Amino acid sequence: MTGQTIGNAVAVRDNGPGALVAQHRADLELVMPSHLQKRVGAWIRTTQGLLRRDEKLLEAAQNDPGQFMSVLLDAARLGLEPGTEQYHLVPRWNRKKRCTEITGVRGYQGEIELMYRAGAVSSVIVEVAREKDQFEYEPGIDERPRHKVDWDLDLEQRGGLRLVYAYAVMKDGATSKVVVLNRGHIAKARAKSDSANGKYPERSPWATDEEAMWLKTAAHRLTKWVPTSAEYIREQLRAKADVNAERQPAPLPTGPLPQPFDSSEPDDEDDAIDAEFVDDEGEVRS
Template sequence: MATNNTAKDQLANRKNGASTPANGNNQVNTIQAYLKKMGPEFERALPKHMDADRLGRIALTTIRQNPKLLECSIPSLMGAVMQAAQLGLEPGLIGHCYLVPFWNGKMKQTDVQFIIGYKGMIDLARRSGHIESIYAHTVHENDEFEYELGLHPKLVHKPATGERGEMTFVYAVAHFKDGGYQFEVFSANDVEKVKSRSKAGANGPWKTDYEEMAKKTVIRRMFKYLPISVEVQQQASQDETVRKDVTEEAQSIHDQDYIDMQVPASEEDNNQEKEKAANNELEQAAMELDD
């Protein structure tokens, strides 16, 4: 009878998801321990204005807010946090950078992709010391918008005061301390082409913060025209990369020789089938014991 009750209890727990919080809490504790252990390494990588304890707390909050990150390999997760530390960017809601889980088809595990956000790109650009201001805006179908290229470039944008409609363009402008300026304009179609090439285009910030990612995309494209150092250019190149661990160099997720970002179409189905099979086994065991 005790065995019968155990089978029924396990089945009920599976259906109600009762085991998830305990497992999740265990993984959070494990990750928290790793973040604490890596504290001195983060401290050495961080710029002077940032603190390793704060970075650890922010990273842990970000991980708790996205349960999928709890399923990721810890080395790649720590590697992504290290990238944030080295660039002096804070992951999470402020939009400096994002930690995005993805299926690593070659390693057959879930790893973490590091994505620089809109505010992170602006922060990197400002570090050059040559930029007075830099910003980006989205243009919508009911806005007044006009731009010209050539010998006398021109850009005019008057946002609509009411319903602005769908996004049609996004642009970025940088004003230099010597009085010059640079701007870049993308159409909505241009943005979609970039999104379609991103292996994280179907999830992460492209799904939750589309306009912010559109702004980041046009700023990143403008980087090659800005008076910024090679070091900052190299930092920006860490966008959309992944590390095997904290000691490895960041690898582009677009490098198909390194990684396959495509989640197998059957992966979710396989997981559901495994769960269904496990539930069927428990149901059969309970029925047999009842008989």
């Protein structure tokens, strides 16, 4: 370990961004989904490890600790792991501040995780089609794309990236809307990316893993048509609350309760009803 690396590790541990993450453990845990709260310690240590291994990432976090924590809180709220295919941490050049800062980029596995966590889908399919692959899909006619791959070919022989598609199979067996994007669609998405067009484009996931970003773009488009965890759970809870409200018994009346009827008291004569009685002989008497 070099002297500079040791210095960075000490900064992370004692008073740097790594220590800041540990100090805000309660805040991170508060916004995390319940399944992630059980391993918040490991989540924090993973984030600290990223800072120790990446000097540019550490520098960007030190330049604006508030922005750094904002990004981590976003990842925690979504229940995603920073520094993985779920959620990328990337240095971004801020022109106004004239320095780098941390930005968060949701990965394709993160998009898929949110769809699964919602509970409405049984499977999510996100795939790229390369130049030598066979791909057919006619909207309104085909329920799902037909994608054939010659698995005897290696990746280079299959050719470059041509298309990316995504769809979900819902719990009831229905197929969601199918998203199909070509190179033109991907180019437009990349042009809008801060990480791909910043001071360090080589650090962007668009440069380090282009195929993953194709997959992410398609998965993100699919979230417009498939429930993600936050919106779906809110709707489910709201519907459940409405059903429970309908099932609640009617409220008890307020004020004094009516007095019970006492059969020992004689009826009011004014309430008597004139009637004819028939005796055993069949004669009528009043």
